[in-house]
Amino acid sequence: MSKNRAPWPDDPIEAVKEALRRRGWGQASLDAHVGGDARTSELLSRKRKLSLRQIRALHKVLGVPAEILIRDYHTADAAPAASKEAMNK
Numbered sequence: 001m002s003k004n005r006a007p008w009p010d011d012p013i014e015a016v017k018e019a020l021r022r023r024g025w026g027q028a029s030l031d032a033h034v035g036g037d038a039r040t041s042e043l044l045s046r047k048r049k050l051s052l053r054q055i056r057a058l059h060k061v062l063g064v065p066a067e068i069l070i071r072d073y074h075t076a077d078a079a080p081a082a083s084k085e086a087m088n089k
Contacts, residue, residue: 012069013046019062033057046076 005022008015020029030040034054042048050058055069 008065008068010068010071012050012064012071012073013044015064015068016058016062017044019058019064023062030058030061033061046074049073049075 009018016030020027023029027040027044028037030043031037034040034043034057039048043050043054050069055066058064058069059066
């Protein structure tokens, strides 16, 4: 990483989005590396967690540090416990 470059976001998905932004790439640039356009969309919208294969590919293609990509992160369906209880009432 260059001294002039901002540090990577701590969140894996935000780091991937930042890597795409830095390169001027669109979401479709990841399709071949993560399993197609539907899978790319699911990952970036947090509907699915990154697999080990995808983490390796994103590290290689985007240069996002593996230490960031392996971090746990929330998914779209992971609502806080209090919210889930309220929805069930």
